[in-house]
Amino acid sequence: MEKDADGFYTAAPAAKKQDEKKPDEKKPDEKKPVEKKPDEEKPDEPAPSTNTELINSTFEVSVTLADQQADSSSPLYSVKTFEELGLHQDLLKGIYDMGFSKPSKIQERALPLLLSNPPTNMIGQSQSGTGKTAAFVLTMLSRVDFSINKPQAVCLAPSRELARQIMSVVIAMGKFTQVQTEYAIKDNLPRNATRITAQIIVGTPGTMIELMRKKVIDVSDVKVFVLDEADNMLDQDGLGDQTLRVKNMLPKSQVQIILFSATFPDHVRAFASKFAPNANKIELQKEELSVDSIRQFYMDCRDAEHKYDILVTLYTLLTIGQSIIFCQHRHTADRISARMTAEGHHVASLHGAKDATERDEIIDRFREGKEKVLITTNVIARGIDILQVNMVVNYDLPLMNERNTTHSDDSRPDVETYIHRIGRTGRFGRKGISVNFVHDRKTWLQMEEIEKQTGKKIMRIETNDIDVMEEKMRKAMK
Numbered sequence: 001m002e003k004d005a006d007g008f009y010t011a012a013p014a015a016k017k018q019d020e021k022k023p024d025e026k027k028p029d030e031k032k033p034v035e036k037k038p039d040e041e042k043p044d045e046p047a048p049s050t051n052t053e054l055i056n057s058t059f060e061v062s063v064t065l066a067d068q069q070a071d072s073s074s075p076l077y078s079v080k081t082f083e084e085l086g087l088h089q090d091l092l093k094g095i096y097d098m099g100f101s102k103p104s105k106i107q108e109r110a111l112p113l114l115l116s117n118p119p120t121n122m123i124g125q126s127q128s129g130t131g132k133t134a135a136f137v138l139t140m141l142s143r144v145d146f147s148i149n150k151p152q153a154v155c156l157a158p159s160r161e162l163a164r165q166i167m168s169v170v171i172a173m174g175k176f177t178q179v180q181t182e183y184a185i186k187d188n189l190p191r192n193a194t195r196i197t198a199q200i201i202v203g204t205p206g207t208m209i210e211l212m213r214k215k216v217i218d219v220s221d222v223k224v225f226v227l228d229e230a231d232n233m234l235d236q237d238g239l240g241d242q243t244l245r246v247k248n249m250l251p252k253s254q255v256q257i258i259l260f261s262a263t264f265p266d267h268v269r270a271f272a273s274k275f276a277p278n279a280n281k282i283e284l285q286k287e288e289l290s291v292d293s294i295r296q297f298y299m300d301c302r303d304a305e306h307k308y309d310i311l312v313t314l315y316t317l318l319t320i321g322q323s324i325i326f327c328q329h330r331h332t333a334d335r336i337s338a339r340m341t342a343e344g345h346h347v348a349s350l351h352g353a354k355d356a357t358e359r360d361e362i363i364d365r366f367r368e369g370k371e372k373v374l375i376t377t378n379v380i381a382r383g384i385d386i387l388q389v390n391m392v393v394n395y396d397l398p399l400m401n402e403r404n405t406t407h408s409d410d411s412r413p414d415v416e417t418y419i420h421r422i423g424r425t426g427r428f429g430r431k432g433i434s435v436n437f438v439h440d441r442k443t444w445l446q447m448e449e450i451e452k453q454t455g456k457k458i459m460r461i462e463t464n465d466i467d468v469m470e471e472k473m474r475k476a477m478k
């Protein structure tokens with residue numbers, strides 16, 4: 001199969017891990033109030049290594065995997081082949097047609113468990129960009145009886161953008177099968193639709209509930225229920241209620257429940273075990289949560305306005321590959337993009353307040369590389385797989401109060417969302433960098449908490465000398 005313009009199935013060599021240190025004495029003293037941190041307060045960091053090549057998204061996957069074989073701790077490492085995983089010939093053809101030559105570690109470990117009979121539930125965790133989608137898509141495709149024109153597999157995702165992406169994988173992997181598919185996302189079906197006969201349905205919970213309630217989706221033959229970004233889908237502060245309603249509409253027995261995510265915070269893990277009883281579990285240790293191919297940085301900004309100035313200064317660097325800029329609020333995303341556009345820069349903004357058609361157009365343009373810089377909110381923090389994205393900027397750090405609107409004063413950092421946000425880059429062994437903007441004591445402490453919880457160093461890039469800043473960034477991107 002030809003690769004799409006969005007370059008879904010290409011890969012580049014993995015980044016080498018850097019052993020860099022942020023001097024401890026430069027962190028604010030916990031006991032004393034911390035002043036704003038002007039750049040000159042801290043010495044510069046050691047320059048990152050430049051001995052790797054620029055990301056080349058036209059490299060074939062086999063190159064990446066050959067590289068990865070050497071490191072058995074890599075989430076991309078595998079000793080098995082797809083043939084050994086017992087997949088149907090038509091699915092093998094689909095996989096190879098996508099350019100996959102070997103399973104990744106999560107695929108190697110999860111697929112035998114997912115495909116064994118009788119079907120067993122699964123709670124699977126693996127870092128961002130390591131191939132979880134293929135694991136659950138292959139399971140759905142393997143379990144569907146193509147001679148029956150009724151829904152048999154239902155997959156929920158937290159955003160329409162992710163649902164559309166998952167569907168593109170279903171279609172690509174199922175290319176040599178007779179699979180029929182349908183979306184359950186807003187404004188997709190005609191209002192008078194009466195019955196979906198497709199075997200695999202991918203959507204978001206609200207629309208899925210509506211279609212099941214109206215019996216447009218007949219659930220009686222459903223045998224696989226997948227939650228991608230499962231911790232988010234089950235979180236009572238998020239989509240938990242809706243997801244539970246969908247589950248309660250499915251047949252009580254016979255349904256294999258499959259939960260996948262890069263993160264499973266403790267409070268969700270317990271609920272996940274009830275939601276998917278007796279599940280096989282593949283879990284990550286806390287220190288393994290994010291991949292090492294993402295190099296993390298921060299920039300000291302004097303105040304909120306300085307954040308904007310720095311972002312504008314970074315513009316050329318943001319467009320070397322593609323970049324995603326995450327903001328806390330929709331209005332911030334709109335305001336920054338309007339201002340940058342007025343100043344002659346080319347950026348796009350995407351958030352949940354835009355209508356469905358516009359959202360689809362924006363993400364498609366970004367996928368195709370027609371937009372290089374996307375300013376957005378948490379709406380695309382999870383799952384979105386665009387291989388050319390080599391930089392993520394946390395213009396605002398993610399906070400718990402965005403997740404839980406009933407606790408609007410909760411300014412603790414949302415570490416899970418942080419892990420997912422930076423995971424939009426550095427996918428399947430590619431290199432990527434993330435940059436956090438911090439501008440006062442509060443944001444500094446939030447970032448420090450993220451660093452503590454993820455166990456990964458976040459290195460400083462100075463902002464007081466633009467040339468030095470640019471130079472460092474360019475090096476980091478190599």
Ligand SMILES: Nc1ncnc2c1ncn2[C@@H]1O[C@H](COP(=O)(O)OP(=O)(O)OP(=O)(O)O)[C@@H](O)[C@H]1O
Nearest residue numbers: 061100102103104128129130131132133383385428
């Ligand atoms: N076995 C494989 N060989 C080569 N490329 C692969 C393989 N499996 C997956 N990929 C590619 O790796 C990229 C990341 O995969 P995927 O989107 O499934 O990651 P993920 O684990 O679901 O990430 P996230 O946690 O961000 O949702 C995709 O572009 C996918 O096509």
